[in-house]
Amino acid sequence: MERVIFHCDLNSFYASVELLDHPELRHLPVAVCGDPDSRHGIILAKNEPAKAFGVKTAETIWQARKKCPELVLLPAHHHKYREFSRLVNHIYQEYTDLVEPFGIDESWLDLTGTLHLFGGDARALADRLRERLRCELGLTISVGVSFNKVFAKLGSDYKKPDATTVISRENFKQIVWPLPVTDLLYVGRAAAQTFQKFNIRTIGDLARFDRESLFTLLGKNGVQLHDFANGLDRSPVAPATQHTPPKSVGNGLTFPRNLQGREEIRAGVTQLADQVGTRLRLQHMKCQGVSLAIRDPDFRDLSRQQRLDSPTYLGREIAQTAMELAESCWNMDHPVRALTVTALYLVPEEEAAAQLDLLSGPLERKRERLEKLEGALDSIRAKYGKGAIAPASAPRDPGEDRHAPPPGGSRSYLEEP
Structure with a gap:
């Protein structure tokens, strides 16, 4: 079917x-x-x-x-947006139990098994859904209808606002292939730069490119993108109740003023690493790698990453690795506008068996004490709020209330597979 x-x-x-x-x-x-x-x-x-x-x-x-x-x-x-997102997805669930949120404002719906209950016409049902949200919530949606998730998303982007686009097996080459290759889901900056070198500018160019050559250029990701371009995506719509562990956890901060010198940069890194460690523990995950991204006042970015000897969710260990990365790639006399610390290569806490060596006994006992300490800090934050306790070195504006939450354009994210 x-x-x-x-x-x-x-x-x-x-x-x-x-x-x-x-x-x-x-x-x-x-x-x-x-x-x-x-x-x-x-x-x-x-x-x-x-x-x-x-x-x-x-x-x-x-x-x-x-x-x-x-x-x-x-x-x-943001509380309003979360509530409206909940209301919208509740309406979607009246048509199918297979609803997969993709961010706060997008969702996939698999109607394969339920479309016949609503007349059997996919376009008509999409139009009805658009009308219902407009009347009941005062919001509009664009709907892509297709035979896979990738093309359905391209359909919702194809015509906005408040439109329905059907991409079928019969018309996808006419609709999808002329689009820029960067419109395709999961074509990131690195892949786009590689494609440009080989004159792959449209999704059609990618679909016609040699599949084995793409594997050589981009590994499994290249083959997957080739499949996407040819309409071969078979990924299921996974309801939100089916929890998928994140691939990475990161926090970034644009500081109210530029950081100057090693100590201020260390303070910023420590603040972010502490937040990342807290979120890892909430997810019951440990990381096996750390990345650091640095932005200067002219919006130039530099990033580095490093594998860890042992999995961790300790903020101090994440901070130590991030500072090693900073010192290896950044002139500490140059100002820093923003930092992002990301925990990579996550594994469940119970599977994170540390590598043993001759010093493993004392080191593991020390780590156990540190994990208990950071767990106690998590309990304080859970009871009194995120700003209740933080690294003393966290960068702040002169005269700022020391008990206030850290300032700046903070952003945090979970990267899903």
């Missing part, structure tokens, strides 16, 4: 939710953003009039206002 997969993408989600409370602004260019007075204020979402001025998500507020001086800025209310 041919699969029927929907990808539903809420249009300008954050901005749409905010405009429910400000209908008088709908015709104006509007963006949801961070604090306009801080350096790390960035555009989180924008409405269609703002898009017409070229305003882009993730650019800084000052860049957006250069393009659109009349841009109306609204603060973010």
